[in-house]
Amino acid sequence: MTRPTRAPARRPTAAAPLTLAARLLQETLRFQQPPDALLAEAFRGPQRVGARLRHAMGDALYAALRDLPRWHWLAAALQGQAAAPLDVARYRTQPGWCDAVMRLAWPAAALPALADADAAAAAEVEALQARAAGVPLADTPEAVRLGLPDWLIDRLRDQVGAEVEALAAALRQPAPLDLRVNALRAKRSAVLAELQAAGLPAAATPHAPWGIRLPARVPLQGLEAYARGAIEVQDEGSQLIAALVGARRGETVADFCAGAGGKTLALGADMRDSGRLYALDTVARRLQALPARAQRAGLTQVHPMALAHERDERLQRLAGKIDRVLVDAPCTGLGTLRRHPQLMWRHHPDSVAELAALQQRILAAAAALVRPGGRLVYATCSLLVEENEHVAQAFTAAMRGDFVPLDAPTLLAEARVTAPQALVTDGYLRLWPHRHGTDGFFAAAWQRRA
Numbered sequence: 001m002t003r004p005t006r007a008p009a010r011r012p013t014a015a016a017p018l019t020l021a022a023r024l025l026q027e028t029l030r031f032q033q034p035p036d037a038l039l040a041e042a043f044r045g046p047q048r049v050g051a052r053l054r055h056a057m058g059d060a061l062y063a064a065l066r067d068l069p070r071w072h073w074l075a076a077a078l079q080g081q082a083a084a085p086l087d088v089a090r091y092r093t094q095p096g097w098c099d100a101v102m103r104l105a106w107p108a109a110a111l112p113a114l115a116d117a118d119a120a121a122a123a124e125v126e127a128l129q130a131r132a133a134g135v136p137l138a139d140t141p142e143a144v145r146l147g148l149p150d151w152l153i154d155r156l157r158d159q160v161g162a163e164v165e166a167l168a169a170a171l172r173q174p175a176p177l178d179l180r181v182n183a184l185r186a187k188r189s190a191v192l193a194e195l196q197a198a199g200l201p202a203a204a205t206p207h208a209p210w211g212i213r214l215p216a217r218v219p220l221q222g223l224e225a226y227a228r229g230a231i232e233v234q235d236e237g238s239q240l241i242a243a244l245v246g247a248r249r250g251e252t253v254a255d256f257c258a259g260a261g262g263k264t265l266a267l268g269a270d271m272r273d274s275g276r277l278y279a280l281d282t283v284a285r286r287l288q289a290l291p292a293r294a295q296r297a298g299l300t301q302v303h304p305m306a307l308a309h310e311r312d313e314r315l316q317r318l319a320g321k322i323d324r325v326l327v328d329a330p331c332t333g334l335g336t337l338r339r340h341p342q343l344m345w346r347h348h349p350d351s352v353a354e355l356a357a358l359q360q361r362i363l364a365a366a367a368a369l370v371r372p373g374g375r376l377v378y379a380t381c382s383l384l385v386e387e388n389e390h391v392a393q394a395f396t397a398a399m400r401g402d403f404v405p406l407d408a409p410t411l412l413a414e415a416r417v418t419a420p421q422a423l424v425t426d427g428y429l430r431l432w433p434h435r436h437g438t439d440g441f442f443a444a445a446w447q448r449r450a
């Protein structure tokens with residue numbers, strides 16, 4: 001196929017929103033920063049781009065990422081050509097592709113905002129999309145229909161069979177806004193009543209005992225419950241992983257890959273702000289927000305600790321002493337495509353294999369901290385067996401009986417999770433967006449031999 005010829009050569013201003021959008025897509029596909037950060041950066045400082053157009057551009061960028069094979073295929077079809085297989089590396093070097101895709105992906109609901117800024121561009125986009133609507137889609141490749149890369153479709157079909165269609169559709173839907181009620185500050189029933197009284201369509205999450213679900217995009221900052229630390233944003237799946245850890249009052253607990261501390265805060269609430277809670281991570285910058293978040297949540301026992309690597313010698317003093325260790329491992333994040341669609345274009349079988357090796361190393365290092373009789377939990381937000389069951393099985397085998405697998409439904413029932421059997425496959429916590437309405441998650445638990 002010949003390249004689309006439009007290239008973003010001009011400096012982005014309000015007069016060239018499509019140019020800016022194409023540049024944002026190109027930057028996103030370099031994978032140096034996530035789209036949200038790129039959008040924030042693009043609009044920092046004195047801008048002539050209004051909030052409405054900013055939102056429209058965000059929507060368009062995510063629409064482009066969610067269905068990249070479809071736009072790629074249509075761009076070729078409109079030139080009367082068959083599309084070569086989608087290769088995102090080409091999007092980095094040939095900006096014309098990004099420009100063509102943004103025009104096709106720009107959502108109808110975002111067209112008025114584009115028209116306000118650049119009426120001619122909006123008219124052009126509308127005309128192009130009308131032409132695209134006339135292209136027959138009957139014989140499109142599977143990747144175009146499902147909006148996923150071929151290698152990923154193959155792997156997912158191996159696991160869920162024909163459900164892969166429903167899974168792909170669920171991964172394209174925006175995620176709802178799940179909240180976790182902070183047990184230190186409030187009861188779920190009281191917060192539910194408060195949110196409903198404020199006119200919000202809040203409902204209890206189906207499984208997690210502290211969860212509340214709202215439709216996407218409810219502004220939380222204005223809510224009193226948020227201001228007083230009674231709620232945190234947290235997907236129900238993440239809440240269920242914290243529940244599997246089962247942290248209790250007075251214990252010593254380590255969150256080995258704590259990041260910004262989403263699960264740390266849930267563990268601290270389960271511990272009712274008693275005992276000692278280590279928040280460990282190799283990226284010090286990620287831990288920086290944790291003290292302020294912990295303070296807002298009323299937690300005083302959180303100890304952030306930046307590690308040089310998973311075998312950092314400062315961990316030796318904790319070896320064999322921790323009651324419960326959570327490893328929320330770095331992973332492909334393919335369970336979070338509803339929020340981070342760029343990840344399916346970032347990863348490939350080689351990066352999956354590299355991550356699986358890292359996950360094994362981190363799990364083995366974290367296991368050394370668990371006291372005899374203590375609990376270890378390994379979790380990812382990936383959908384792939386390579387990062388999940390395979391890592392857990394290899395660990396169990398390597399430990400030769402020192403770590404005994406625990407049955408997830410039993411642990412979840414102990415944590416007052418509703419209908420835990422519905423969340424489990426082969427004894428592991430296994431959450432799927434199309435089955436459970438959560439992000440995709442996996443978790444395995446072990447007890448260290450006493």
Ligand SMILES: C[S@@+](CC[C@H](N)C(=O)[O-])C[C@H]1O[C@@H](n2cnc3c(N)ncnc32)[C@H](O)[C@@H]1O
Binds near residue numbers: 282283307330
């Ligand atoms: C999935 S994220 C954690 C998310 C976090 N637990 C939460 O709930 O918000 C994985 C984290 O592992 C950290 N990480 C990467 N390599 C690591 C290592 N070798 N040892 C410990 N943490 C590591 C990353 O910096 C990242 O913050």
